[in-house]
Amino acid sequence: MNTTREDRLSAFEELYAAHGERLKSIAFNLLRSRVDAEDAVQEAFLKAFRSWEGFKGEAGAFTWLYRILVNACLDEGRRRSRRREEPEPEDPMPREAPRENDHPLRLALDKALGQIHHRPRAVFVLAEVEGFTHREIAEMLGIPEGTSKHDLFEAKNALRRLLRPVAETRA
Amino acid sequence: MNASCSDLEAALAGADPVLAAAFHRHAEACAACREEVALWDSISAAAPSLRERWPSPGLEARIREALAGEKPARRWAWPAFASLAAAAAFVLGLLALLPRGQAPGPETASFSPAGLEAERLISEQALADVERAQEAYVQAIDALAKVAAPRLADEGSAVFAAYREKLLVLDSAIEECRAQADQNRFNAHLRLELLSIYQEKQRTLESLLREDPHAS
Numbered sequence: 001m002n003t004t005r006e007d008r009l010s011a012f013e014e015l016y017a018a019h020g021e022r023l024k025s026i027a028f029n030l031l032r033s034r035v036d037a038e039d040a041v042q043e044a045f046l047k048a049f050r051s052w053e054g055f056k057g058e059a060g061a062f063t064w065l066y067r068i069l070v071n072a073c074l075d076e077g078r079r080r081s082r083r084r085e086e087p088e089p090e091d092p093m094p095r096e097a098p099r100e101n102d103h104p105l106r107l108a109l110d111k112a113l114g115q116i117h118h119r120p121r122a123v124f125v126l127a128e129v130e131g132f133t134h135r136e137i138a139e140m141l142g143i144p145e146g147t148s149k150h151d152l153f154e155a156k157n158a159l160r161r162l163l164r165p166v167a168e169t170r171a
Numbered sequence: 172m173n174a175s176c177s178d179l180e181a182a183l184a185g186a187d188p189v190l191a192a193a194f195h196r197h198a199e200a201c202a203a204c205r206e207e208v209a210l211w212d213s214i215s216a217a218a219p220s221l222r223e224r225w226p227s228p229g230l231e232a233r234i235r236e237a238l239a240g241e242k243p244a245r246r247w248a249w250p251a252f253a254s255l256a257a258a259a260a261f262v263l264g265l266l267a268l269l270p271r272g273q274a275p276g277p278e279t280a281s282f283s284p285a286g287l288e289a290e291r292l293i294s295e296q297a298l299a300d301v302e303r304a305q306e307a308y309v310q311a312i313d314a315l316a317k318v319a320a321p322r323l324a325d326e327g328s329a330v331f332a333a334y335r336e337k338l339l340v341l342d343s344a345i346e347e348c349r350a351q352a353d354q355n356r357f358n359a360h361l362r363l364e365l366l367s368i369y370q371e372k373q374r375t376l377e378s379l380l381r382e383d384p385h386a387s
Contacts (some may be wrong), residue, residue: 013231019215029221034223034225041230044197045237079340142367
């Protein structure tokens, strides 16, 4: 099936309308910066557009777009790890102040999430924060479903250890 | 079956429902374990509150503008890609022969002591097959990298600079994962992870070769 350039642009507009907010949220939780998250989302759309022919028929459009985004964020995370001296980015668009209906663990969990390994963090964000199934995550990350489940366990276990002192203080 | 405090992580992993039920009974009488389980549950309960939503009024227009200025990708039909995919599938197939017993985490299988020796011999054979297939797959990717090398040498292109950067990151990840896999040769989980990084490298090289050589 051939598509015109206009068809593709229109398809991407629909994808942005349906998934833009969720894509930004995922990128934010992986990169810890709203500015970087917006750049990552833009880059994901560009990469998706460039490889449109390769994607058609391979997977659901949204899964494929998430895959590109998460891979870009994981690459950036590894790059930051390689330059360990590089501080966490200072976000010119800081997240909003705590909301009244926030879960009491939110702040501690947010901080702890930044301390765990990249891929388990990605799986945790996709599964627990955004509610994707392991099947969808496996497709997005190009890993077996069992690995997705294993990574989620690793992430939650690491978070449990990091949050234990917070829980003890609250008890 | 009785469970104790030392079964906490195995119970949380949830791979064994019998152990999970036994641990649940144990936790009813053990305050420390009860708190750990409560903390575990509260992590899942708090996670959705990390969804981050904020207005980005200019983002959609920025993306639309960037897309409008993009050149459409060229279609490639390169037989080598198909053979690489087949090689990856072959390695995956062989990996299925390896026991998961030494993979860490919830997928850990319980071994029957009586069958251990026989299983070890079978596993040695399966591992040798996996290592051979993996090596062939790696050589195929190396050959692809050689084809892509002239493009990567283009210092003036921002697009190719981004590819160079990504390939450096992937090579570093491969190096780390290979070192871990070499230390624990039977760990199928590590080998799958290594394979997934190689597959990403393969996709990256394929994508690089699809780029317009005059892209800036």
